[in-house]
Amino acid sequence: MISSYALSPTRVGAVINRNVGALRSGPSYWLVLFSGFFEPILYLFSIGVGVGALIGDLNVDGKTMSYAAFVAPAMLAVSAMTGALAETTFNFFFKFKYVKTFDAMLATPIRPMEIALGELTWAMLRGSLYTACFLVVMILMGLTTPIWALAAFPATMLVGLAFGSVGMALSTVIRGWQDFDLVFTGQFAMFLFSGTFSPVQNYPLGVEILIWITPLYHAVELVRGLSTGVLSISMLGNVAYLVVMAAVGLSIAGRRLAKVLTA
């Protein structure tokens, strides 16, 4: 419902507080959290380290690095993405359509955009929990330094925000669970091709352009630059892409929530 009242941080906090409560409630949520964290770690070891041993060192933009060092930042970006997406797709949709959590919230002073902001913040926090742990693993493996890890961390938060808000926007427009299959296929395709396991320059130009349009590429570029300490001006473009993505997703999600919930 349209309102002249400003967004309230207290109310956004109350939305987040609800999810903290759910986290406390039992082991099931933790299990989901845990498994989501391990996926990128497994890829790092199996492909980054395992396949990396067969490949040897890599030459990217004139710099030599181990294959694991090339893959690790990509997996870091991926964990920010999966953490935030898992929250704003499955969990969000379930609350939205089935248990009517948001209908209950809307009977209080909470506004649809505050729900969207609270849920997005929560999703970003989940992604950040993954990336913080992942960064520790990278430091321990000598794939980044503590300083560059600190630089990369806020970037992973931005990645979480961007994917989280787009995931949330999708959740407010899709018809049912079956549509999520499409979302996950897209997510997996990005996971494979966004400069994650090989530099995008290896693909034909057409494919390269296609990759350039999709978001995970920008996330990987930004996070890789920061965690390896190889900065470039193009990273500002990556940041801009992700900021716009977050803003557009959030505004669609907020508007759709208002429309559907106040029908």
Added chain:
Amino acid sequence: MTQEPLIRARGLVKKFGDFTAVDGIELEVAPGEAFGFLGPNGAGKSSTMRMIGCVSTPTAGELRILGMDPVKDGPKIRARLGVCPQLDNLDPDLTVFENLTTYARYFGIPRAEGRRRATELLEFVQLTEKAGSKVEPLSGGMKRRLTIARAMVNEPDLVLLDEPTTGLDPQARHLLWERLFRLKQGGTTLVLTTHYMDEAEQLCDRLVVMDGGKIVAEGSPRHLIDTYSTREVVELRFGDETPTAYVEKLAGIGDRLDPLPDRLLLYTSDGDSAISEVHRRGFAPSSVLVRRSTLEDVFLILTGRTLVD
């Protein structure tokens, strides 16, 4: 009415696509009043309640709640409302106690105060023993009571209850009526919908009967009975034929005849003489019952339907 009404609706309309669920209703509820909506399924009661609760945007007409505009001042109004929706939307991820404390946070109530109120409210609806339980294992009636407790957490001025006692056993219903009565005594304004006539008679100072999105009657329970029904009703059952068959045979006796699937209702000011007339015409009902008119009869006369179908 000396004070400004808490709720005022003028020509209020709600459409879903081409379908008109609420068709231009006029409404005023005064502070401290207990106001009820009666009506068959699909009459538009919940749609109206959702508009009053500022979670559904009116399609047309004017609506003022607590002297404010729901579209502009939604959050400010909702801060002073307590809402018990028709379908429970309790949080399955939280315990009974947390359902209340978390909800209190939505109103910006500090944590300690939220816990204090939660404890008190669980006592109020007799769910203290279930405080640590999840919502799912609760019985339907317990969930309903928890939803009502949740609606009280912000100490609202206006409480909206959409079929508050549907699914409750008689004991729980009486408990709830008593609690609602206490709220009313404390000055809280109650607006409720119900399919139970006894509930309406017990709780409501004033009622409207809705049908097809329109208000078809309005007044106190007593006024409605006096206006729309007769003083007495004779319930006749016949062993041999369907009640419909007797409508013609008994025509002219009383003011009105209503055949139900299992019995025939005869509306009259004098039950005993109506029965004599039935016998005089040579009919012998298998059972005869004379009773005073109730809201149920008003409802039947106005909407052509029984309340619980």
